[in-house]
Amino acid sequence: MGILEIKDVGKRFGGLQALGDVNLSIAENTVHAIIGPNGAGKSTLLNCLVGKLIPDTGSVLFDGQSVLGRKPHEINQMGISRVFQTPEIFSDLTVLENMMIPCFAKRDGAFRMHAIEHMMDEGDILEKAEAMLEDMNMADKRHMHSASMSRGDKRRLEIGMCLAQEPRLLLLDEPTAGMARADTNNTIDLLKQIKEERDITIAIIEHDMHVVFSLAERITVLAQGTPLVEDTPENIKGHPKVREAYLGEAAD
Amino acid sequence: MLGLNKQDFTILVVVALLTMFAPFLLNPFPTGSAMAQFNAGYPDLMQRFVIFGIFAIGFNILFGLTGYLSFGHAAFLGVGSYSAVWMFKLLSMNVIPAIILSVIISGLFAVLIGYVSLRRSGIYFSILTLAFAQMSFNLAYSVLTPITNGETGLQLTLNDPRILGSSVTADGGIPVTSLFGIEMRSTYEMIVGAWSFQFNAGYYLCALIMLVSFYLSVRIFRSPFGLMLRAIKSNQTRLHYTGLNPRPYTLAAFVISGMYAGLAGGLMASMDPLAGAERMQWTASGEVVLMTILGGAGTLIGPVLGAGFIKYFENIFSKINDSVLHSWFGFLPDGMENAVVWVVEHFVGKGWHLTLGVLFMLIVIFLPGGLVEGGQRIGRLFKRKPTSTDKPASNKPAE
Numbered sequence: 001m002g003i004l005e006i007k008d009v010g011k012r013f014g015g016l017q018a019l020g021d022v023n024l025s026i027a028e029n030t031v032h033a034i035i036g037p038n039g040a041g042k043s044t045l046l047n048c049l050v051g052k053l054i055p056d057t058g059s060v061l062f063d064g065q066s067v068l069g070r071k072p073h074e075i076n077q078m079g080i081s082r083v084f085q086t087p088e089i090f091s092d093l094t095v096l097e098n099m100m101i102p103c104f105a106k107r108d109g110a111f112r113m114h115a116i117e118h119m120m121d122e123g124d125i126l127e128k129a130e131a132m133l134e135d136m137n138m139a140d141k142r143h144m145h146s147a148s149m150s151r152g153d154k155r156r157l158e159i160g161m162c163l164a165q166e167p168r169l170l171l172l173d174e175p176t177a178g179m180a181r182a183d184t185n186n187t188i189d190l191l192k193q194i195k196e197e198r199d200i201t202i203a204i205i206e207h208d209m210h211v212v213f214s215l216a217e218r219i220t221v222l223a224q225g226t227p228l229v230e231d232t233p234e235n236i237k238g239h240p241k242v243r244e245a246y247l248g249e250a251a252d
Numbered sequence: 253m254l255g256l257n258k259q260d261f262t263i264l265v266v267v268a269l270l271t272m273f274a275p276f277l278l279n280p281f282p283t284g285s286a287m288a289q290f291n292a293g294y295p296d297l298m299q300r301f302v303i304f305g306i307f308a309i310g311f312n313i314l315f316g317l318t319g320y321l322s323f324g325h326a327a328f329l330g331v332g333s334y335s336a337v338w339m340f341k342l343l344s345m346n347v348i349p350a351i352i353l354s355v356i357i358s359g360l361f362a363v364l365i366g367y368v369s370l371r372r373s374g375i376y377f378s379i380l381t382l383a384f385a386q387m388s389f390n391l392a393y394s395v396l397t398p399i400t401n402g403e404t405g406l407q408l409t410l411n412d413p414r415i416l417g418s419s420v421t422a423d424g425g426i427p428v429t430s431l432f433g434i435e436m437r438s439t440y441e442m443i444v445g446a447w448s449f450q451f452n453a454g455y456y457l458c459a460l461i462m463l464v465s466f467y468l469s470v471r472i473f474r475s476p477f478g479l480m481l482r483a484i485k486s487n488q489t490r491l492h493y494t495g496l497n498p499r500p501y502t503l504a505a506f507v508i509s510g511m512y513a514g515l516a517g518g519l520m521a522s523m524d525p526l527a528g529a530e531r532m533q534w535t536a537s538g539e540v541v542l543m544t545i546l547g548g549a550g551t552l553i554g555p556v557l558g559a560g561f562i563k564y565f566e567n568i569f570s571k572i573n574d575s576v577l578h579s580w581f582g583f584l585p586d587g588m589e590n591a592v593v594w595v596v597e598h599f600v601g602k603g604w605h606l607t608l609g610v611l612f613m614l615i616v617i618f619l620p621g622g623l624v625e626g627g628q629r630i631g632r633l634f635k636r637k638p639t640s641t642d643k644p645a646s647n648k649p650a651e
């Protein structure tokens with residue numbers, strides 16, 4: 001029984017069957033990569049997991065509880081955090097303020113009316129946010145305006161914000177898309193480090209095979225809305241079906 | 253001090269000094285001199301400065317922090333006024349219960365309008381609030397005549413019950429609004445040489461209430477709640493995926509700013525106990541938007557400056573008429589005098605809206621952060637080192 005159980009999930013957009021009978025189980029404390037050619041339904045699947053889309057059929061269980069029909073913020077409060085393809089951060093705020101928000105969300109839940117307390121008097125929040133920035137090697141940037149950072153730093157901040165909520169499952173949607181090689185390698189190192197230091201399950205959607213094979217412990221290949229194979233990276237590399245789906249080579 | 257950091261406390265002290273010494277500051281020219289018409293230190297106008305200051309401070313909590321542009325805030329102003337006048341009619345002429353009721357009723361009204369309007373954001377939200385405000389305006393004008401007295405406006409009469417006060421004064425007139433015996437209209441005039449300074453009880457009540465409102469708004473700006481509101485303006489997607497629900501936050505901000513507007517309406521009625529439907533019209537809603545943007549949306553002091561600026565123009569520039577212009581330009585040869593007067597008269601008197609419009613455009617184009625940004629730029633000119641380490645702009649201009 002994995003931490004995330006996806007059973008018979010199907011989703012149609014008009015005449016297009018984006019997902020058909022996806023069965024997938026993500027085991028706790030692993031790094032699970034979902035790969036597949038463009039249009040394979042990777043992003044649709046991810047959106048079904050976080051409440052952005054509701055699948056037509058099937059069920060999604062997180063830690064034994066259904067996530068379907070819940071709003072994104074409720075699913076997040078259950079312990080699923082998501083990193084977006086383009087970093088989604090609060091770009092009008094400073095780095096420290098960015099980091100304080102998930103700390104508040106972790107402590108106070110979806111809404112709390114704290115209109116009169118002073119933000120900087122919230123000692124435990126401030127401490128936690130500073131510590132998290134320290135972990136992300138961003139402590140020196142804490143008063144920087146987050147919009148003015150490099151893409152790699154924005155990604156780092158976003159991942160840090162997700163971790164500040166102490167999620168049990170971290171979903172990454174192409175975390176290195178559009179990044180320079182150096183930034184990509186930094187992100188890989190960061191994710192490896194996170195995996196070593198924390199009890200966390202990571203599911204990653206990625207195009208870049210370099211990233212996938214340096215991180216993943218299990219790989220699921222998705223093609224045309226259905227899982228093709230699921231195996232360890234070593235076995236996936238030479239798998240004929242995968243080569244067919246990716247390169248259009250005939251399986252011989 | 254008072255839970256504020258040094259910078260905010262300084263701003264609060266500056267605002268306090270400005271409001272407390274307004275009768276002096278706004279009356280720089282001796283009475284009877286040619287410049288006396290630029291004096292703004294008379295009770296009626298000073299009251300309006302601070303009342304609209306409260307209105308704009310409240311509006312800024314919604315618009316400046318969350319970026320939700322409400323085009324119907326005048327509805328709350330009107331509701332506040334009507335509630336206050338009803339309190340004067342039914343209970344007593346004391347302003348305290350009237351102000352309390354106006355805040356409560358406008359708060360309830362804001363819950364209702366906000367709950368529906370906040371299901372949408374952006375332009376749809378603006379249109380929904382505009383629709384609600386116009387609906388309230390038209391209802392007040394027609395169907396709700398028993399409550400609002402239609403186009404005549406709600407006024408006090410000699411037949412009102414006033415169960416805790418008296419319906420009629422000893423000399424047969426309608427009693428005036430007061431605060432535990434201090435009449436709101438009572439004014440002490442201090443004559444220093446050629447100057448005359450007026451200290452009005454009503455103004456000082458409004459000014460004190462404005463200071464409290466301003467202090468509260470500073471606390472809200474610097475609180476975790478204020479941080480969440482700024483986060484809503486910045487990126488709602490991330491907020492959802494951080495486990496936070498923006499809806500209660502925006503609704504709370506909407507209700508708070510509605511209550512500020514109701515407070516302003518209640519004070520307006522307390523200074524002059526009548527309420528008309530035109531107070532709810534969309535032009536009144538637009539005015540507070542102008543004030544906030546002109547002063548600097550999202551800044552602490554901006555809305556107060558914007559309110560003062562617009563009210564000053566409305567009252568002072570609109571009073572400059574033909575004969576005043578002729579007396580100014582009388583030294584010119586006849587033909588030229590008429591030509592100059594002809595040009596200038598389009599910008600003053602009834603044409604003051606033109607001046608205001610031009611100024612508004614100039615400020616929005618060249619100083620998107622409003623008057624506050626103008627002040628900061630001037631301040632920077634006098635500083636030696638560049639202020640790149642300044643606090644990042646939480647006062648980002650409105651689009």
